[in-house]
Amino acid sequence: MTNTNRQTLLGSLPTSFDKGPDWLRALRGRAAETLREHGLPTKRTEAWRFTPVRSVVDAEFSREEEGVPSLASPLPDGVTARSLRDVLRSEPELLDGRLDLGGAPTHFAALNTALFDDGLWIDVPAGNVVEAPIELALAITKSAGRGVVYSRVLVTVGDDAELTLVETYAGEEGGQLTNSVVEVDLGCNAKMSHVRVHENAGFQVGRVDVRQAADSAYRSTVVTLGGALLRFDVRCLLQGKGAECQLDGAYLIDGDDHVDHHTVVEHQASHCRSEQTYRGIASGKGTAVFDGIVIVHRGAQKTEAHQENRNLLLSDMATIHTKPHLEIDADDVICSHGATVGSLDQDQLFYLRTRGIPEPLANAMLTYAFLESIVDRVIHEPTRARMREALLTRIPHAEDIRGVT
Amino acid sequence: MLKIEDLHVEVDGKPILKGINLEIEAGQVHAIMGPNGSGKSTLAYVLAGKDGYEVTKGRVLYKGQDLLEMAPELRAAEGLFLGFQYPVAIPGVSNIYFLKAAVNAIRKHRGEDPLDAIDFMKLSKEKAALVQLPDELTKRSVNDGFSGGEKKRNEIFQMAMLEPSLAVLDETDSGLDIDALKVVAEGVNALRGPDRAMLVITHYQRLLDHIVPDVVHVLIDGQIVRTGDKGLAMQLEKEGYAGVRNALQP
Ligand SMILES: Nc1ncnc2c1ncn2[C@@H]1O[C@H](COP(=O)(O)OP(=O)(O)O)[C@@H](O)[C@H]1O
Ligand SMILES: [Mg+2]
Numbered sequence: 001m002t003n004t005n006r007q008t009l010l011g012s013l014p015t016s017f018d019k020g021p022d023w024l025r026a027l028r029g030r031a032a033e034t035l036r037e038h039g040l041p042t043k044r045t046e047a048w049r050f051t052p053v054r055s056v057v058d059a060e061f062s063r064e065e066e067g068v069p070s071l072a073s074p075l076p077d078g079v080t081a082r083s084l085r086d087v088l089r090s091e092p093e094l095l096d097g098r099l100d101l102g103g104a105p106t107h108f109a110a111l112n113t114a115l116f117d118d119g120l121w122i123d124v125p126a127g128n129v130v131e132a133p134i135e136l137a138l139a140i141t142k143s144a145g146r147g148v149v150y151s152r153v154l155v156t157v158g159d160d161a162e163l164t165l166v167e168t169y170a171g172e173e174g175g176q177l178t179n180s181v182v183e184v185d186l187g188c189n190a191k192m193s194h195v196r197v198h199e200n201a202g203f204q205v206g207r208v209d210v211r212q213a214a215d216s217a218y219r220s221t222v223v224t225l226g227g228a229l230l231r232f233d234v235r236c237l238l239q240g241k242g243a244e245c246q247l248d249g250a251y252l253i254d255g256d257d258h259v260d261h262h263t264v265v266e267h268q269a270s271h272c273r274s275e276q277t278y279r280g281i282a283s284g285k286g287t288a289v290f291d292g293i294v295i296v297h298r299g300a301q302k303t304e305a306h307q308e309n310r311n312l313l314l315s316d317m318a319t320i321h322t323k324p325h326l327e328i329d330a331d332d333v334i335c336s337h338g339a340t341v342g343s344l345d346q347d348q349l350f351y352l353r354t355r356g357i358p359e360p361l362a363n364a365m366l367t368y369a370f371l372e373s374i375v376d377r378v379i380h381e382p383t384r385a386r387m388r389e390a391l392l393t394r395i396p397h398a399e400d401i402r403g404v405t
Numbered sequence: 406m407l408k409i410e411d412l413h414v415e416v417d418g419k420p421i422l423k424g425i426n427l428e429i430e431a432g433q434v435h436a437i438m439g440p441n442g443s444g445k446s447t448l449a450y451v452l453a454g455k456d457g458y459e460v461t462k463g464r465v466l467y468k469g470q471d472l473l474e475m476a477p478e479l480r481a482a483e484g485l486f487l488g489f490q491y492p493v494a495i496p497g498v499s500n501i502y503f504l505k506a507a508v509n510a511i512r513k514h515r516g517e518d519p520l521d522a523i524d525f526m527k528l529s530k531e532k533a534a535l536v537q538l539p540d541e542l543t544k545r546s547v548n549d550g551f552s553g554g555e556k557k558r559n560e561i562f563q564m565a566m567l568e569p570s571l572a573v574l575d576e577t578d579s580g581l582d583i584d585a586l587k588v589v590a591e592g593v594n595a596l597r598g599p600d601r602a603m604l605v606i607t608h609y610q611r612l613l614d615h616i617v618p619d620v621v622h623v624l625i626d627g628q629i630v631r632t633g634d635k636g637l638a639m640q641l642e643k644e645g646y647a648g649v650r651n652a653l654q655p
Binding site: 350358 | 453454455456476477478480481482486487489492493495496497498503504506507508510511514547563567
């Protein structure tokens, strides 16, 4: 069902919320309040400086009701996947305190909190080690007008439980806007591998908020292949001692793509470890942004945090902004960060050519290898194979690599 | 096979090679010896086609063609091979897959069908055994995390796979212990033949005990100052480059 009334995103906020449990109405009310007060981001909003959302903020959208990702794999034993709307009707207390894991939401996340209608709650009870991956897919099909979709997923992994989640967001090019929020709550010693793929995602604003208890491990691999306007934030709150997160990302852009990845890792407890490796390739007239911040809170001693962003700029018309940064308020820490923007290594290129490999193929081999090192970390084999294939299709002359692998 | 005539090369406007003349015939092995900084690697790079080396005078004929006009991959396809003094690591590109691309690119140039996976594996096993390159290394990323000796062995392994007509080996011996040196020399000797030629660049005489050259040249400050037979290498070993240099003083 499509509501044909078109409104701006802010214009679609109701003045009061009268459905659902008290805590939810209050949560939505606060989100709306924040939005009314601060609005959606502009160029002057520091964290959105390079994200040209104005075309989205000013536009009018109709509301689409297809924001619930579908399960693309059988549900493994011991895992439940329930509709958020159903649970909010029948057992709302189960979700109390779990729909604002990342703290008070702002901007698009606040919009999502105020307006999401339904969503998915995936729960892995304590002690359940789930081997088979759960696959979620959200495919946005083009509607007649310009539509907005609010997608909401909550993942709870109990103490000592393990889960692999693979999310695919694909869309047709067009004016559709997807606003997605995934919240992840990891219990003590819980482990989660999270693969997230964006393919030609059109207009997307998405975020993942992860709350980690002691000794939990969260591993995220994001692969973004094109996108008219994609902004994707991953935020990990390392709240329990000994928690670890590994955030990896690969992005490949071309044409007029604008792809924007942000990460926030907050070391709130001691003995936590975080490691981030993002790699991107920009060609055509595209723009890619990486902005990553590691915050080491006071008392988070024995923190180890590493962050690296490397980029290949393959065209004079493409742009890359990279900004890895650290805010450290503890003294016993090991932290590193670095960023590079460059072109292919001329010595490597020469070496390949002296072996008879034609220049275009040598270029393709090095370009492919640059991103493949991240794609290689996609833990789900079919998705990994699909991503490799997609790289071969998208990297100029990489088709020839197929003949020799 | 190779004819270098009055070759002058500059790097960043600085003259490095100052009139090299050298002719190598099929079946011959020539050695170039010279102190550090004399221009040995520069010569090797110019022959292989590296950017940044400006030829200000002279020419190089390879199999009768103007070598300097050819792209590096074309030189390779026509049978020129450079064994690097410092082989570069290429993380993410596996040795074996890169070599398959190379072998098949060269076969294509010759109008031959590509080797299929099975024939290729057979060939690579045989050649890796020749230079005692562990199987595990053939699968790793090119030179990534290889020791100095492993890199040099990998160069000879590649040479054996590509079967060049002219191999230029730039200090393939440096950093090798005596056993590794023998292995590398055997790999090189296995490739010697009436249709092939080699230019072996070295700093020390000891490699030439194992790869016996037909002709030895001494390169000092961008010029070939002496040419002789393998006895010249012995003399150098005894008297050092200083001795040769002094002998040249008028
Ligand atoms: N890429 C380069 N840039 C600047 N100088 C160079 C470069 N390559 C070589 N040279 C200079 O050229 C001279 C010869 O170097 P090289 O050919 O490497 O000597 P060899 O291999 O005999 O030790 C040296 O003085 C070296 O400093
Ligand atoms: Mg040298």
